[in-house]
Amino acid sequence: MRIPSYQWREISLTESYKIRALAILMIIAHNFLHLVMDTPGENEFSYSSKKYRAFVDGICNSPTDSVRILFSYLGHYGVQIFFFLSGYGAVLNFSKNPPSWWTYVKRRLLALYPAIFIAAIGMFIYYSSHYGFIQTVEEDGAKLVRQMFGISNFIPDNIYKPIGPWWFIGVIVQFYLIAPLLFKIPLMNTAKRPLILGGIALSSILAEYYFGDSFRHTFHCHFNHTILGHLDICALGMLGAHFKKLTIPLWAFVLAALMFVTGNWHGTLWIAAAFWMTILLVPLLRITASKLSKINIFDNTLRYIGQISIYIFLCNGYLRRPSLNGAEDDPLWWKSLYYCSEFILFVILWATVSYWIDQKLRKTLTRKPQT
Numbered sequence: 001m002r003i004p005s006y007q008w009r010e011i012s013l014t015e016s017y018k019i020r021a022l023a024i025l026m027i028i029a030h031n032f033l034h035l036v037m038d039t040p041g042e043n044e045f046s047y048s049s050k051k052y053r054a055f056v057d058g059i060c061n062s063p064t065d066s067v068r069i070l071f072s073y074l075g076h077y078g079v080q081i082f083f084f085l086s087g088y089g090a091v092l093n094f095s096k097n098p099p100s101w102w103t104y105v106k107r108r109l110l111a112l113y114p115a116i117f118i119a120a121i122g123m124f125i126y127y128s129s130h131y132g133f134i135q136t137v138e139e140d141g142a143k144l145v146r147q148m149f150g151i152s153n154f155i156p157d158n159i160y161k162p163i164g165p166w167w168f169i170g171v172i173v174q175f176y177l178i179a180p181l182l183f184k185i186p187l188m189n190t191a192k193r194p195l196i197l198g199g200i201a202l203s204s205i206l207a208e209y210y211f212g213d214s215f216r217h218t219f220h221c222h223f224n225h226t227i228l229g230h231l232d233i234c235a236l237g238m239l240g241a242h243f244k245k246l247t248i249p250l251w252a253f254v255l256a257a258l259m260f261v262t263g264n265w266h267g268t269l270w271i272a273a274a275f276w277m278t279i280l281l282v283p284l285l286r287i288t289a290s291k292l293s294k295i296n297i298f299d300n301t302l303r304y305i306g307q308i309s310i311y312i313f314l315c316n317g318y319l320r321r322p323s324l325n326g327a328e329d330d331p332l333w334w335k336s337l338y339y340c341s342e343f344i345l346f347v348i349l350w351a352t353v354s355y356w357i358d359q360k361l362r363k364t365l366t367r368k369p370q371t
Helices: 013-033 049-061 063-095 101-131 133-148 164-182 193-219 231-242 250-265 269-292 296-307 309-319 321-329 333-366
Strands: 005-009 245-249
Touching: 005 250, 013 063, 013 164, 013 269, 013 296, 013 309, 013 321, 013 333, 049 063, 049 250, 063 164, 063 231, 063 269, 063 333, 101 133, 101 164, 101 309, 101 333, 133 164, 164 231, 164 309, 193 231, 193 269, 231 269, 245 250, 250 269, 269 296, 296 309, 309 333, 321 333
Parallel strands: none
Antiparallel strands: 005 245
């Protein structure tokens, strides 16, 4: 009898765009819906058994509201896909003609920061139109600058202000800084790489278990607001890049699902919940993207959304308030989904303009002067 299995294969650039598209849609739907009344919230940076019970009760008692509840509680795991793909991409970058530390870091920062600067200017324009330029600068200027450069993650009242999702900037910059150093150890040795990457993932989880509380008390910073709390997912992505082809038995995913569910019942096991969810989510998004891509319009849409995903991520946090006000005024589940859809379309439009500006600026700056 043949045991059901999943055939792992390399992720192409085109496929990675489609995966990013699905992940970013998860994220922005979550960022919107978890703020609406009567949704369970999420266990992202801290654990609450009440939130998990509210999630289960909501699904059981209000099945028509399942979409809203699922995105509210699980949508934030889309962030882990970006950590996974960052680890995956790091291995590809170093497998062929490995760059120096500075070359790699400079390349990644130059790819990231134009989008950040454009998004920050967009935020000032948007907020100034509502609250006035002077008030925006006085209330949010310094905090925004600290978020842009990743310093805010170590300042408790600045982590989510003025733009909630921008805690990610500090963490991903930290990953860029340490990724080349990871390859100073024998990661390039094919035989040792899986063992070392497994050790890094396990060390990240154990470090949060043993030192998470003391880290928070000593540095006033959550472990998951640093790259230390996400190295397990980055290492998982590196491991995925190591294997060109791999047969994964179905029982491995069943085990991951059981560990994820158990982790939501118990605060200690919850520390590894994101790791188990990523094992489930990556194949699920790949299969979903493959199915949708059979329809041409969905294929093109996913590819485009994936290309502008960084702009969507950077601007969604400061654009949601008008649509959120509508959802909060009457939190019926179908109205929440309507306003969420309206918000997503607005964000994609705003991100499209930001992307266009970015591309124009890059072409202008790299254009050689005529002699």
